[in-house]
Each structure stands twice: as structure tokens, then as C-alpha cells.
Amino acid sequence: MTSNLRARAAVVGVGTTETWNNPGQSSLDQLAIAVQRAAQDAGIAMHDIDGLFTSTLSHLMPALSVAEYLGLRPKVMDGTNIGGSSFIGHLSHAVMALEAGLCDVACVCYGSNQLSAGGKLATLSEPPHWEVPYGPRFPISGYALIAQRHMWEFATSRAQMAEVVVASRAWAKLNPQAFEQADLTIDDVLASRVVSDPLSKADCCLVTDGGGAIILTRADRAKDMPHPPVYVLAAAAAATHRFISSMPDMTTTGAVQSSKAAYEMAGLGPDQIDLLQLYDAFSINVILFLEDLGFCAKGEGGPFASSGRIAPGGALPVNTNGGGLSCCHPGMYGVFALIEAVIQVRGQAEARQVEKFETALVHGTGGQMSSHATAVLGGPSTV
Amino acid sequence: MDTSPITPELTYRNALKEGRFMLQVCSGTGRAVFYPRVASPWTGKPLTTWSQMSGQGQVYSTTTVRQRTEKGGDYNVAIIELAEGARMMSRVESVAPDQVEIGMDVVAKIIASPDGEPMIVFVPKTRVVT
Numbered sequence: 001m002t003s004n005l006r007a008r009a010a011v012v013g014v015g016t017t018e019t020w021n022n023p024g025q026s027s028l029d030q031l032a033i034a035v036q037r038a039a040q041d042a043g044i045a046m047h048d049i050d051g052l053f054t055s056t057l058s059h060l061m062p063a064l065s066v067a068e069y070l071g072l073r074p075k076v077m078d079g080t081n082i083g084g085s086s087f088i089g090h091l092s093h094a095v096m097a098l099e100a101g102l103c104d105v106a107c108v109c110y111g112s113n114q115l116s117a118g119g120k121l122a123t124l125s126e127p128p129h130w131e132v133p134y135g136p137r138f139p140i141s142g143y144a145l146i147a148q149r150h151m152w153e154f155a156t157s158r159a160q161m162a163e164v165v166v167a168s169r170a171w172a173k174l175n176p177q178a179f180e181q182a183d184l185t186i187d188d189v190l191a192s193r194v195v196s197d198p199l200s201k202a203d204c205c206l207v208t209d210g211g212g213a214i215i216l217t218r219a220d221r222a223k224d225m226p227h228p229p230v231y232v233l234a235a236a237a238a239a240t241h242r243f244i245s246s247m248p249d250m251t252t253t254g255a256v257q258s259s260k261a262a263y264e265m266a267g268l269g270p271d272q273i274d275l276l277q278l279y280d281a282f283s284i285n286v287i288l289f290l291e292d293l294g295f296c297a298k299g300e301g302g303p304f305a306s307s308g309r310i311a312p313g314g315a316l317p318v319n320t321n322g323g324g325l326s327c328c329h330p331g332m333y334g335v336f337a338l339i340e341a342v343i344q345v346r347g348q349a350e351a352r353q354v355e356k357f358e359t360a361l362v363h364g365t366g367g368q369m370s371s372h373a374t375a376v377l378g379g380p381s382t383v
Numbered sequence: 384m385d386t387s388p389i390t391p392e393l394t395y396r397n398a399l400k401e402g403r404f405m406l407q408v409c410s411g412t413g414r415a416v417f418y419p420r421v422a423s424p425w426t427g428k429p430l431t432t433w434s435q436m437s438g439q440g441q442v443y444s445t446t447t448v449r450q451r452t453e454k455g456g457d458y459n460v461a462i463i464e465l466a467e468g469a470r471m472m473s474r475v476e477s478v479a480p481d482q483v484e485i486g487m488d489v490v491a492k493i494i495a496s497p498d499g500e501p502m503i504v505f506v507p508k509t510r511v512v513t
Contacts, residue, residue, distance in 0.1 A: 130418045131472045133496050136460045137448055144446040145462055152444075152485040196460075197447040197481070245417075245462055245472040250444055 006265055007383040009095040009106075010222035010229035013042025013215035014339045020179040020208035020328040023116040027058050028069045030211035030330075031111025035070060038213035043226045044105060049215070051076040051103030053090035057112060057123045057331045066109065076103045082239065083366015084279055086110075087212075087335035088373035092235035098218050108338070111211035112330035123331070128243040137196055140204060140282070142244035142368030144196035147284040149250040151198060153299065158198050160302030161283040162189035165202055165325050167311035168280060172322025174312060174352035179208050180326045189283075203283040205324035205333070212335040214342065219383070230345045231383050233268065233359070234376040236261035244368040251299075254372035255292035255363055262361075262374035263294075270294040273376070274356040275317040275344055276310075277337035279364040280324045286310070289363050290318075293374070317354040320344055334364040338375065345379045358382060391419035394433065399501040404436040404491055406469055414468030438491035439466040440505060447480040459483050463505055465491075477506045 015037025017030050025033075031054070039046040052063050052074040059065045063077035076097045082089050087108050094106040125138075136142065150156045166186055172178035184202075192202035222229035238254035238261075241247045263269055270293060278289045287301035295316065296304040310318035321327040321340040328336055341360035343349050349357075359382060362375040389397075391407065395418075398405035406415040411426035415436065423430055445461040459480035464470045475483040476492070489505035496502040 133502050134460050134472050134474050135448060135458060136446075136472065141446050141448060141460055145444040145460070148446055149444040149485065194447075194449050196449065245470060250462075 005092070005095050005099060006233055006267065007231040007378070008099045008219055009216050010219050010231045011214050011338070011342045011377070012217050012222050012225040012227065012229060013038040013044070014342045015039070015041055015213050016336070016339060017209070017211045020210045020330070021115055022113065022209045025113060025116070025209070027056055027111045027113050028065065029111070030113065030209060031056070031066060031109050031213070032070060032211070034111060034211035034213040035107060035109050038107065038109070038215045041227065042215040044215065046070060047072065048105045049107040050074055051094060051097050051106035053078045053087070053094050053106060053108040054110065055079055055081040055086040055332070056110065060124065074103070076106070082237070082371035082373070084281065084332040085237075085334045085364030085366040085371050085373040086332060088235070088338060088362055088364040088375050089237045089371065091232060091338070091373070091375050092237065094216050095232050095235060098216060104217065106216040107213055108216070108335060109211070109213035110332055110335045112332065113209050114331040115207050115209045131243055131245055136244070139368050140199055141196040143282040143284055144199045145244055146247070146250045146288070146369060147198050147282070150284060150288065153251055154302065156287060156302035158190060159186055160306050161203055161287065162186045163306040164280065164283040164286045164310070165189045167305070167308070167314070168319055168323045168325040170311045171320050171352060172326035175321050175327060178322035178327040179206055180322065199282060199284070205281045205329040206326070208328045208330050210328050210330040210336070212339050214335065214338055227346055228380060230342045231378045232375065233378045233382060234262040234265035235373070236265065237371065237373045239371045241370050242367055247369060251288070253288055253292050253365065253369050255289055255365070255374065258372040258374040259293045259363065262376050266376040266378070268359060268376060272359060273361045274359050275320060275341070275354050277320070277341045277360065277362045278318055278323070279333055279337055280319055281329070281333065281365070283325065285365065286318060293361065293363060312352070320349060320352050320354060334373070337362045337364060341377050345377050391421060391430070395419040396500070399493055399503070402493060404438060404493065404503060405433050406436055406467065408432045408434045408467070415465060417469035417471040434467070436491065437466050439508070440464055440489050440491065442475065442483060442485050442487040442489060443470060444485055445475070445483045457481070461505070463489060471503070473503055473505055475505050475507065
């Protein structure tokens, strides 16, 4: 049933803020800069946008706040907040709205002043009152409990998690826009201050500012835009819990469900994916996703991610912009994973451009490994 | 007179105040449910049966939250799987936080939280003298 949404819409524009530290600029300022750039990239006027898909950590009614700021009069609005994966989740809603003719130009966008506003994760999120009395740090202790269980079940090591961080930094050094450019070794990661065992500061994503936006149209119109269309071959979501103590199985995530649906819609399997953009809020995420997205067997994510396989020059390019660990992480990262996939599939990634770039899989999570959204993007040869 | 309805959460908290660790049990799966709620997350059917927990459980996962000594030092946060099937966040006491291990048998204990409300913590079973 879902296969009829395959390649019905395409990404025709992307934009981000130039930098990831923008003191004085509000979340909406940064979001607006990204939308302006995405519209320019797509060769449209910003006011052509009639479908708005957005979420922030600081607005209760994000679609209204964004529409008001930008002066948009959207016909379709979606402010769904499933955490950092929201924007990958918005993708399927945007494709449906475009395909149904409810709107003609869809924009998925985000902005945050997380870094310059104080460097702490500012969020409207409600505290989980069944957990708060025990003092877990949000969200890191949730991911620490996941990592601990994965280490216990599968002998995954901290050094293997460090490999993920070091690979992200190697990619970042090929990306002049990446926030973190300093050299980093496995030993550096292992020597980093532990925050919630087994995760150290170096296992955590950055805290930055930034905005990101993508513009989509129906596939027929996409062919006439300035850049080659990047087709949405699939988009699917899943949810397993909200807070960590309700996660049904801490070593198998909802990525199994969302990716199964996405592969079916795309008509592709893991062996036909050229590059991956995975939401690396914490190093352990990448290991779990490589397993749950079908790139290696359950429990083998640690060894699989090691020995440079996911680093520049490795067999499987992952997080080619440097990811949330080394490029940028303004509170919610999903839209930036999508943007990097689009840049790669267009072949515009310059020094970090991967060799094969016809298909990209983007996977995001939100909350504490709670929501999952998988998208498959493809270039001209895939349709 | 207090006319507020007795919600599942209130029933749970009232029992704890009386020293009893009570949870709802799902009639479809036979599993205890944490946290208390009106319908089973597994069957969607109303939860009507309350049962006293044995207090027996196992550490499902554990982390040491690092904290400066002057702020109280490191402490344990754990996910405990009860013998009755429910899973909840708690902590394991009377053992160093980094000595808490996955698979460790633990026993529930009701203590007063800093705000005076009763709460559940666990201690290693081997430390319990009966």
C-alpha cells in the first residue's frame, strides 16, 4: 500500500546557517536564515512555501511561530515533535501532503540557539516523574543504560564506541563547515571525563547553535529546478516508548520497524545503500543503528564500526559531515542528517564526497531512543 | 471531605504509604505493569487487579552517575526487572554504585524520599539477612 509514495516527491533545496555559534540570534532567526537559503537553493521565493513542517525545543506551537515570523500562510501545517528525529518523520507527512495536492511547496525546517543561549539543553520537555526521584541525567543516563546493556549482552567495548567518535572527527576534518576540527584519537575519547557510565563527554554529541531547512516539491516539478532532484524513495517512523524505563528491549530499537517499512517502500535493501546519515546523539547510537538497520547482525555493531569501516576511505560511509558528534548538534539534529544526505546524493560534498552516492539512508531517533524515523533518498538513476 | 477520584497512581502511592508495594497485573499477559495506569499497554484492556509485589527483582541495566564529592558523590541509577515482569527505574543501595551489576538479584525496600514521599529502592539480595 505504501509503495505508491516512492519517489512521488523530491528535495529540491537545502540550506543551513553558515556557522554553528551565532550569539544574539534567536532560534527563529537561525531557522529563517536556513529557510531563506533553502528557498534560494531551490530557486523559489520563500513565500511560495505553502506546506510547513517544523518543530523546535522552545515553541509549544512551532508551526504558528515559524509561519508568523516568516510571513507564510501555509495550507498544511505540521508541528509534530517526536524529538530529534522529527524532521525525518516530517518527511513522510510532507510527501503525503504533496502527493495529495494539499500543498505544492513543502518546507521542513528547524533552528536553535542552544549553544549561545547557555550551552545547556534548553527544552520544553516535561520531566518524567517516575524517574526523576532517582536522579538520572537527561538524556545521557538513558543512553548510558542502553550502552551498558549492549556491552553486557554482546561484549561491546568502550574502545569500539570511541571508534565511532574518531570516525566522525575524521569526516569533520574534510568538512570546513564542521564545528569540531581538533585531532582526536581513541585514547583521547577513552580518557574523556565519564558522565554516566559508560558514556564520557566525548561519547556525547556537540551542543551548538544552528538552523537547517529543506524544500520539497512533487517529483514532476522537481525536474525543472536548479539542482538535480533528490527523490524521497521512502520515509517511515516508529515509536517504542517515551522515557527510558519503558523501553521494551534496550538493545533492539524501533529502527528495526521503521527501516523495514522504509526498505519495503524504497524497494531496496541495506546492500543497495551507498551512504548512511545516522543520528549520533551518543556514540552507542551508531552501533545500534548499524545492527537494527540491517548492516550487520545483532551484537556485531561494535566490531563492525571499528577498524575505519565507517570513516573516510572505509567501506561504508557514515555521517560524512561529521555528524552530531563533530559537525553540529543544535538540540535536534534530524534535519541536518537529511541535508548532508541530499548534498552527497547531488554530488556536491567536495572534499568529503563519497565515491558511490546514488542512494542514501537517513535514520534518526528522538527522546531516549524512543522515536525512530528512516528515510531513503535517491538520485536520478533510482527512479 | 476529599472527593478526588482514586486514580491508579493514587492507589499505588497510598499503598506505598502503608508499606505495601502494589502494582496492577495485566489479565491478558499475567505481567505486572509499571507505572500504574488505566489500561494495559499490552492488551489495551482495563487494569482492574492489584497485586502485592514479592519485592524480588534483577538488575536489567545500571549506570553510575558521576557527581563531584562536594555535591554528594557518584550514585547508582538502575533499571530493575521485577519477578512479576514489570520494569522500573530505581537505584541499588548498600553497595558501591560501580559494584552494581546487570543480572544481580535484588530486593525492594520502601524508603522516604527527600520530600517525605515513600519511594522504592533495591538492595542486593545476598546482603539481606532473613
